């Protein structure tokens with residue numbers, strides 16, 4: 001049975017370090033929820049609090065509304081796939097998977113049945129007698145998953161389970177997580193600092209930064225309505241422009257930027273001092289008949305081949321930098337570096353973002 | 365020789381061979397020679413007299429007794445040392461751990477003799493323990509068996525060699541990833557269950573190494589028995605000394621050979637059972 005998780009105003013401090021600061025999240029039963037954030041943002045700390053390996057300094061952890069803050073890990077209905085997998089090196093694959101059932105006192109015959117069916121679930125049928133230490137990375141990953149899943153946990157916690165795998169295996173295991181989530185119906189909480197993983201798997205996700213939650217929502221929300229420029233950068237909108245000001249006009253937002261007017265049709269109102277996050281895939285070369293207010297002057301500063309597209313490095317009249325991803329077949333039409341260019345901004349190319357205090361348009 | 369590693373190891377290997385192996389061979393060979401009362405020396409004539417003499421004059425029981433004491437000492441050291449090593453490894457901060465380890469080693473700055481002697485002051489008829497027991501009214505006569513007894517010898521041996529079990533244990537605990545213990549807990553195991561099913565099996569190399577260190581050193585000890593043991597108490601090394609004094613070299617060497625064979629047998633079996641070598645390599649099973 002899937003279990004809902006409540007994080008109620010949780011703070012966790014280590015000495016003077018605030019690993020978590022007044023964090024509040026509600027995760028629904030059966031949801032696939034991802035904690036995304038940079039290194040040191042408090043993701044693992046939060047996961048440990050849910051798993052029961054640590055206690056909040058203040059605040060509560062709730063499972064289905066019940067306060068479990070004081071419940072030790074070995075009595076919580078949650079199971080964890082650890083970042084380093086933590087497979088028991090002195091046990092076979094089968095013994096590893098059976099461990100939790102054995103501790104629980106499940107009879108040997110029943111145990112064997114459940115171990116076998118769980119191994120089959122993760123595509124490791126017939127591996128029970130194998131030595132865990134000589135399995136491949138992906139197989140070890142599956143054993144760790146099976147060891148947790150065999151307990152039929154209401155909550156499955158995954159701490160960066162895909163780090164250290166090569167790209168192909170990552171893809172494969174990522175699909176596996178999605179499939180297992182559907183099959184088991186448990187609540188999944190995944191920690192990662194890889195945005196692709198978060199975006200492709202999550203029902204909802206939270207972006208964390210310095211122990212705080214910056215934004216919680218569905219993956220698409222983060223692109224359409226990033227809560228601030230940090231979030232925008234984190235989901236891949238690396239460039240954030242600072243306009244002279246933003247104005248409202250009818251249902252649209254008008255940006256005054258580098259001395260020109262740019263209309264952002266239907267864009268939300270974030271106040272006069274808002275910023276603009278750039279989606280590089282929605283910028284193109286303006287041809288003769290661009291609608292008025294949809295283009296800006298810029299200079300081509302450089303370009304780089306990226307396989308399926310070119311990255312064009314551009315500079316606006318006021319010196320602010322941005323990038324455009326131009327499909328290979330259109331790149332030839334662009335001027336050489338050093339020359340002026342007129343950029344056309346398709347709908348949603350510039351996303352208004354409330355300022356969060358971080359300096360915009362750092363060269364990162 | 366193709367591998368440069370082997371080449372580099374060669375001088376060390378030769379020294380180890382020379383210092384360790386050659387004397388062993390000499391002992392083995394000489395134990396089969398004949399003692400010549402005329403010259404007080406040995407002749408290269410095959411003889412089993414040395415081995416036959418082991419069975420005389422209660423010598424065999426001294427060997428068995430010594431090994432028994434060593435075994436008991438090593439076992440007690442493991443039982444006491446394991447929680448101590450756990451405290452140092454799991455509970456103490458880095459600085460406290462260093463301090464504790466230093467405390468374990470400090471007794472070694474005094475000589476064996478002085479340490480053994482100090483136990484007399486503790487365990488003697490007028491010693492600390494008997495003083496307390498009488499003050500508290502638990503006994504009204506001083507306990508005699510505290511000193512000059514097997515009990516005293518074992519106390520002395522355990523106190524002397526405890527650190528030798530703690531260091532290999534800490535070493536083996538450091539090789540156990542903390543996440544393994546967390547994983548066990550995550551799967552529902554209590555502290556004791558985790559201890560029994562994860563920590564103990566993963567530190568068995570350290571347990572055996574520590575056991576072996578203490579066993580070998582206790583089997584070769586003399587001071588504790590001489591200072592703390594009863595009048596009749598003897599130890600292998602004391603017995604060998606006595607035999608050497610009457611220059612019965614084949615007998616001395618025969619005793620040594622038997623003891624060495626027992627020790628090597630123990631190491632061999634232990635290594636098979638407990639994978640001792642794993643303690644010193646990267647942790648892959």
Ligand SMILES: Nc1ncnc2c1ncn2[C@@H]1O[C@H](COP(=O)(O)OP(=O)(O)OP(=O)(O)O)[C@@H](O)[C@H]1O
Nearest residue numbers: 014017019037038039040041042043044045046193
């Ligand atoms: N046991 C601890 N003692 C002291 N500080 C800690 C402890 N655990 C975490 N911290 C601190 O808390 C902050 C958050 O750590 P946490 O491990 O939760 O980050 P994270 O988001 O998981 O990072 P990463 O992506 O690198 O794993 C960091 O500044 C870290 O140094």
Ligand SMILES: [Mg+2]
Nearest residue numbers: 043044045160
């Ligand atoms: Mg982490």
